[in-house]
Amino acid sequence: MTPPVAPSMLEFLGHGDPASSRTAGVVLLVTVLVALVVRVVWQSGEPFPSRDGLRLLDLVAAPLLLVFVLIVVERFRDLS
Amino acid sequence: MTSPSLSPVGAPAAPAVGGTLPPRAAARVLAGYVAVLTAAELLVAISVPGAAVTFALLALGVCAARRLVRDERAGVLLPVLVAVPTIRLLSLAAPGADLAPAVRLAVLAVPTAVAVALAARGRPAGWGLLERGVGGWRVQAAIGLVAVPLSLPVYLLVPAPVEGVGLPPLVVVMLLAVAVVPDEVLYRGLVVPAMAEVAGRAAVPLAAATYAAAFAGYASVPVLAVAYGVGYPLAWLRHRTGSAVGVVAARILLVALVFAVLPALDPR
Numbered sequence: 001m002t003p004p005v006a007p008s009m010l011e012f013l014g015h016g017d018p019a020s021s022r023t024a025g026v027v028l029l030v031t032v033l034v035a036l037v038v039r040v041v042w043q044s045g046e047p048f049p050s051r052d053g054l055r056l057l058d059l060v061a062a063p064l065l066l067v068f069v070l071i072v073v074e075r076f077r078d079l080s
Numbered sequence: 081m082t083s084p085s086l087s088p089v090g091a092p093a094a095p096a097v098g099g100t101l102p103p104r105a106a107a108r109v110l111a112g113y114v115a116v117l118t119a120a121e122l123l124v125a126i127s128v129p130g131a132a133v134t135f136a137l138l139a140l141g142v143c144a145a146r147r148l149v150r151d152e153r154a155g156v157l158l159p160v161l162v163a164v165p166t167i168r169l170l171s172l173a174a175p176g177a178d179l180a181p182a183v184r185l186a187v188l189a190v191p192t193a194v195a196v197a198l199a200a201r202g203r204p205a206g207w208g209l210l211e212r213g214v215g216g217w218r219v220q221a222a223i224g225l226v227a228v229p230l231s232l233p234v235y236l237l238v239p240a241p242v243e244g245v246g247l248p249p250l251v252v253v254m255l256l257a258v259a260v261v262p263d264e265v266l267y268r269g270l271v272v273p274a275m276a277e278v279a280g281r282a283a284v285p286l287a288a289a290t291y292a293a294a295f296a297g298y299a300s301v302p303v304l305a306v307a308y309g310v311g312y313p314l315a316w317l318r319h320r321t322g323s324a325v326g327v328v329a330a331r332i333l334l335v336a337l338v339f340a341v342l343p344a345l346d347p348r
Contacts, residue, residue: 024173027132031169034140052155056143059162059198063191067170070187074175 025071028064035061100151107282110275113138113161114289120165121296124172132172135165153277156204160274163199163266164290167192185255189262196262199270206322207273209265213323223317223326227333230310234334235342237302253340260331264314267291269324272315284319288312310334 039057042050101109120134142161146154170191174184200209213220271290276283291311295303314327 023129024132024169025175027129027136028169028173031136031140035143038140038143050146052158053143053146055198055202056146056158056162059159059195060139060143060166062198063166063170063195064173066191066194067174067187070191071173071175 025068028071029068032061032064032068035064100153101278103278103280103282106278107280107286110279110282110286111289113142114286114293117164117168117290117293118296120168121293122299124297125299128172132169135169135172138165139169151278156202157274157278159199159202160266160270163195163270167195167266168294170195185259189259193262196266196270199266203270203273204277207270208322209269209324211323211325213321213325215321217325219321220323220326220329223321224329224333226313226317226326227330227337230313230330231334231337231342234306234310235338235346237306238300249340249343253336256335256339257332260335261328264328264331265324267294267311268314268318268327272318276319284312284315287315291315 035057039054039061042053042057116134116138120131120138123131123134139162142158142165146158149158171188174187174191203209267287267290272283272287275286275290279286288308288311292304292308295307298304314330318324318327
């Protein structure tokens with residue numbers, strides 16, 4: 001592979017190891033859950049929660065949640 | 081008519097005040113961040129779950145740091161620092177080992193674009209991203225041509241095996257051209273001015289090192305050197321001109337040259 005593009009963007013060219021991807025998917029799900037729980041705790045714990053802090057958690061949760069949905073869709077596709 | 085001078089954009093406008101880190105200390109903190117990123121990338125070769133956990137902890141750790149850091153500049157820096165490990169985590173976990181490359185590209189590129197858009201949200205107006213920048217469009221067009229000299233060392237030191245992908249080289253180039261846009265907007269468009277806010281002159285080498293860290297997983301000194309060698313001039317040009325348009329064009333041209341033009345011209 002070559003450096004014109006970072007591995008994050010180049011990985012679509014290769015065929016990754018499904019088992020590794022599955023374990024990383026579990027890490028992703030835990031991360032989404034942690035980000036969402038911390039967001040709720042921060043929001044409920046303070047009368048004026050830091051907007052910056054909530055934005056950061058959104059930044060973690062939103063794209064990972066999107067990937068999680070794609071993982072679920074793929075699992076259903078495998079079942080059918 | 082005199083041509084406008086090129087001046088750094090995104091440099092700290094005011095000296096550090098109480099509760100803010102001086103540039104050298106901030107540069108040291110950012111160097112630590114780059115070191116953790118590099119370690120996580122190295123872990124990818126040994127243990128993907130281990131690397132995924134490291135990226136997750138880094139992203140969540142930076143979120144937690146927002147509660148502790150009083151520095152106002154952290155509000156613009158931390159989203160960018162969160163976006164990098166988040167994108168790496170999603171790229172490790174994204175499904176599609178059995179998907180067609182184009183579908184897998186969409187599966188990766190859409191969440192990546194969402195992460196980059198969220199990181200870009202609320203950026204200061206002075207950063208510039210897809211604006212004309214200092215010097216106007218002609219300067220941005222000239223920056224795009226930087227890809228020509230950069231492509232030679234990239235091609236010679238790290239040849240690109242597109243044959244193994246199972247797609248025509250032109251299709252690979254088109255897919256990669258789409259893929260590098262969010263990548264470039266993040267690593268040059270956002271990382272450079274974000275680091276310049278806190279680290280001043282150290283921002284360019286730090287941004288280049290952040291980009292090069294993404295290639296640590298290859299465990300190859302030439303690959304790392306080439307990645308840094310590509311990242312440094314692009315980061316410097318983005319810093320000096322205050323626009324990411326030229327460097328995005330340069331990356332697209334670089335992909336086309338390395339994957340399609342140079343292999344066609346190579347007599348080997």
